[in-house]
Amino acid sequence: MRKATSNVLHSVTQRHWPLKIRTAKYSTPPLSKDTYKIKRGNFASLTDKDINVFEGIVGKTRMLTDVSDVEAYNVDWLHSVRGSSQCVLKPKTTEEVSAILKHCNERRLAVCPQGGNTGLAGGSNPVFDEVVISTSLMNKIISFDSLSGVLTCQAGCVLEQLESYLLEQGFLMPLDLGAKGSCQIGGNVSTNAGGLRLVRYGSLHGTVLGIEAVLANGEVINCLNKMKKDNTGYHLKHLFIGSEGTLGLVTQVAIHCPVSPKSLNVAFLGLDSYEKVLEALKSSKKDLGEILSSCELMDRTSIQAVEENLKLRVPIKDCPFYMLIETSGSNSDHDEEKLSQFLENALEKNIIVDGIQASEPSRIKQLFEVRERMAEALLLDGFLYTYDVSLKPQDFYSIVPTTREHLKNVPGVMRVTGFGHFGDGNIHLNITSKEYSKEIMNNIEPFVYEWTSKFGGSVSAEHGIGLKKTGAVHFCKPPQAIQLMHQIKNVMDPNGIMNPYKVLPAINSA
Amino acid sequence: MARVLVGVKRVIDYAVKIRVKPDKSGVVTEGVKHSMNPFDEIAVEEAVKMKEKKLAAEVVAVSCGPSQAQETLRTALAMGADRAIHVEVSGAEYETLQPIHVSKILAKLAQDEKADIVILGKQAIDDDSNQTAQMVAGVLDWPQATYASKVEKKDGELHVTREIDGGLENIKVKLPAVLSADLRLNEPRYATLPNIMKAKKKPLKKVTAKDLGVDLAPRIQIISVEEPPVRQAGSIVGDVDTLVSKLKESGHV
Numbered sequence: 081m082r083k084a085t086s087n088v089l090h091s092v093t094q095r096h097w098p099l100k101i102r103t104a105k106y107s108t109p110p111l112s113k114d115t116y117k118i119k120r121g122n123f124a125s126l127t128d129k130d131i132n133v134f135e136g137i138v139g140k141t142r143m144l145t146d147v148s149d150v151e152a153y154n155v156d157w158l159h160s161v162r163g164s165s166q167c168v169l170k171p172k173t174t175e176e177v178s179a180i181l182k183h184c185n186e187r188r189l190a191v192c193p194q195g196g197n198t199g200l201a202g203g204s205n206p207v208f209d210e211v212v213i214s215t216s217l218m219n220k221i222i223s224f225d226s227l228s229g230v231l232t233c234q235a236g237c238v239l240e241q242l243e244s245y246l247l248e249q250g251f252l253m254p255l256d257l258g259a260k261g262s263c264q265i266g267g268n269v270s271t272n273a274g275g276l277r278l279v280r281y282g283s284l285h286g287t288v289l290g291i292e293a294v295l296a297n298g299e300v301i302n303c304l305n306k307m308k309k310d311n312t313g314y315h316l317k318h319l320f321i322g323s324e325g326t327l328g329l330v331t332q333v334a335i336h337c338p339v340s341p342k343s344l345n346v347a348f349l350g351l352d353s354y355e356k357v358l359e360a361l362k363s364s365k366k367d368l369g370e371i372l373s374s375c376e377l378m379d380r381t382s383i384q385a386v387e388e389n390l391k392l393r394v395p396i397k398d399c400p401f402y403m404l405i406e407t408s409g410s411n412s413d414h415d416e417e418k419l420s421q422f423l424e425n426a427l428e429k430n431i432i433v434d435g436i437q438a439s440e441p442s443r444i445k446q447l448f449e450v451r452e453r454m455a456e457a458l459l460l461d462g463f464l465y466t467y468d469v470s471l472k473p474q475d476f477y478s479i480v481p482t483t484r485e486h487l488k489n490v491p492g493v494m495r496v497t498g499f500g501h502f503g504d505g506n507i508h509l510n511i512t513s514k515e516y517s518k519e520i521m522n523n524i525e526p527f528v529y530e531w532t533s534k535f536g537g538s539v540s541a542e543h544g545i546g547l548k549k550t551g552a553v554h555f556c557k558p559p560q561a562i563q564l565m566h567q568i569k570n571v572m573d574p575n576g577i578m579n580p581y582k583v584l585p586a587i588n589s590a
Numbered sequence: 591m592a593r594v595l596v597g598v599k600r601v602i603d604y605a606v607k608i609r610v611k612p613d614k615s616g617v618v619t620e621g622v623k624h625s626m627n628p629f630d631e632i633a634v635e636e637a638v639k640m641k642e643k644k645l646a647a648e649v650v651a652v653s654c655g656p657s658q659a660q661e662t663l664r665t666a667l668a669m670g671a672d673r674a675i676h677v678e679v680s681g682a683e684y685e686t687l688q689p690i691h692v693s694k695i696l697a698k699l700a701q702d703e704k705a706d707i708v709i710l711g712k713q714a715i716d717d718d719s720n721q722t723a724q725m726v727a728g729v730l731d732w733p734q735a736t737y738a739s740k741v742e743k744k745d746g747e748l749h750v751t752r753e754i755d756g757g758l759e760n761i762k763v764k765l766p767a768v769l770s771a772d773l774r775l776n777e778p779r780y781a782t783l784p785n786i787m788k789a790k791k792k793p794l795k796k797v798t799a800k801d802l803g804v805d806l807a808p809r810i811q812i813i814s815v816e817e818p819p820v821r822q823a824g825s826i827v828g829d830v831d832t833l834v835s836k837l838k839e840s841g842h843v
Contacts, residue, residue, distance in 0.1 A: 347783075349783075393777065395779070395780035395782070396780070396782055423783055424787070427783055427784060427787060432783070434782055434783065434784060435782060435783040435784075436780045436781065436782050436783060437783060437786070439623060440603040440605070440623050440624070440625040441603050441605035441606055441623055442603050442604050442605035442625060443625070443780075445605055
């Protein structure tokens with residue numbers, strides 16, 4: 081039975097995020113140092129001698145120095161940031177990472193760790209000539225314990241590969257995101273990625289049990305605990321989760337994986353007002369309780385982008401709001417009955433006006449595609465300004481009409497849309513224009529941050545701070561906290577070589 | 591106005607990876623997600639469209655199979671069929687049920703229900719037989735228009751565009767007739783929740799093959815079902831010269 085069912089799930093999770101989307105369409109973005117007016121830190125510059133040292137560590141074949149080879153690492157997939165690194169290193173082992181960092185630290189060469197390069201905040205691309213350390217070849221699964229469900233692997237394992245590996249054993253990764261086909265677990269952990277399953281399995285701070293990381297000076301910090309409970313000393317792993325490679329480079333991860341559900345059901349619903357959306361959220365939590373595994377909200381404008389730019393078909397009638405609800409459990413009859421009951425009630429009480437329910441893998445895949453390819457669809461408009469904020473459910477959507485109103489007289493704005501992980505209070509606010517416009521940008525920031533902060537939300541819910549949002553940290557954290565962050569950074573990376581210009585606001589503005 | 595009979599088959603969902611039973615007697619169906627044969631969805635959509643265009647008065651969906659076939663019929667009803675007929679075929683008999691049996695069943699029902707048009711999917715994605723529509727036409731001695739990618743009603747006749755090798759063929763058939771739906775005929779709608787609710791109240795009649803006077807005795811015996819051969823692993827060669835010499839060696843160039 082399990083084999084057959086894991087089959088079902090297997091096919092469901094083969095959802096692809098075509099990251100290499102027609103990149104030729106986009107022009108080369110301006111250098112980040114100009115866009116964000118950044119001054120190069122007091123770092124050394126790469127010399128032939130350094131290249132020789134690196135060659136000694138990783139060999140000729142795992143080092144890129146050709147301008148065109150390095151370009152792909154200098155630019156993010158959104159084509160919004162660009163650095164000018166001249167060297168990419170692809171270590172395979174922790175020892176190699178350690179040797180690279182040791183040398184860079186001694187020479188005061190800045191480094192920029194990079195995983196799948198799917199970040200949305202510019203955190204994994206160099207700003208100046210930082211040496212890029214790509215974890216792509218650190219892709220070994222080290223062990224999996226089917227009793228405890230603990231998976232230990234290297235940082236460069238691609239999320240989807242881990243997912244497929246686990247499904248064979250009847251387990252599941254506790255996180256799932258649109259970029260799964262390219263993103264790497266080390267990057268996921270370093271940015272504390274959230275994604276579609278967070279509502280059910282919690283954040284990586286809970287599911288990651290242990291981490292091995294290399295500090296700036298090359299020292300290996302082995303905190304690769306595999307126990308669910310471990311209260312010995314300070315919980316150092318948390319420093320590496322979400323610090324975006326500014327405190328060290330994550331090389332191995334031990335993560336607790338849940339048993340894969342035997343039954344999966346999805347409902348795609350249409351609702352005619354935000355009040356109804358709130359009611360649906362309430363009753364889904366009440367009626368679906370323990371089997372609810374995803375609760376996503378999309379507005380009409382987002383759906384239009386998917387219909388127009390990707391020609392995907394949305395199977396229900398036009399509504400101002402759409403919700404995607406996923407349940408996963410151990411008994412399909414039980415789950416289907418619960419979901420049907422919930423849907424029948426919602427229809428009877430006019431909470432939803434239209435909807436479909438699917439348990440067939442082919443249908444589930446089609447429905448999820450609409451949600452997962454939303455960012456890609458919006459990017460096809462030309463340029464995408466994306467904001468990732470957390471808000472209380474009652475304020476959740478207001479940011480979209482508020483921003484739309486704020487931008488109504490700004491020329492060039494194409495769409496202002498909102499979609500996101502409603503169950504977690506995390507909305508992705510998106511603005512698109514044909515090409516990058518400074519005027520639009522100046523009208524969005526700091527407006528969006530101020531508004532979010534006023535309503536007690538977070539200006540970066542799951543995408544991280546990266547390069548783009550360092551100026552926004554103070555909207556969410558008091559000066560004392562930022563001060564302490566700087567002190568921690570100084571202890572762990574006294575020369576400041578690890579992913580400079582990222583996460584922490586420049587010291588004078590703190 | 592015409593009455594349309596449309597056949598729907600419950601098959602393993604196309605997104606599921608098929609596994610052969612260890613004893614090679616067939617494929618694993620237990621615990622595997624099923625859905626309506628995609629070509630049958632197209633057939634239902636076409637029938638429902640005919641009704642919406644007032645070309646048909648009633649759409650009757652038929653499925654042959656064990657009790658789960660009713661799920662598929664409910665989907666057809668939710669898509670817009672008016673009523674459904676479940677021809678009950680038990681699990682053991684179902685394993686050897688062939689297009690010849692199904693076509694006799696459908697032909698009998700088409701006569702009993704006084705259908706003017708029978709629309710079927712061009713083939714089912716599980717056995718890929720592509721025989722049923724043709725045989726139904728044969729049993730009834732009706733004209734057939736298979737692989738339809740466009741259907742129009744003009745002067746009491748159906749003008750049908752057929753997808754054939756290397757192009758399209760335009761034919762016209764007199765009613766009553768049998769059609770088989772090809773991929774590009776339409777884009778089938780989803781069964782939405784409000785329609786699923788409504789479909790629960792639509793009539794679903796159960797009959798047996800015996801009631802229809804059709805003998806289900808197997809005409810074939812399954813000897814063995816095999817998985818396709820596993821693709822051989824490739825190898826990486828160092829340079830173009832090695833590649834060329836390897837290709838020459840294996841006779842590809």
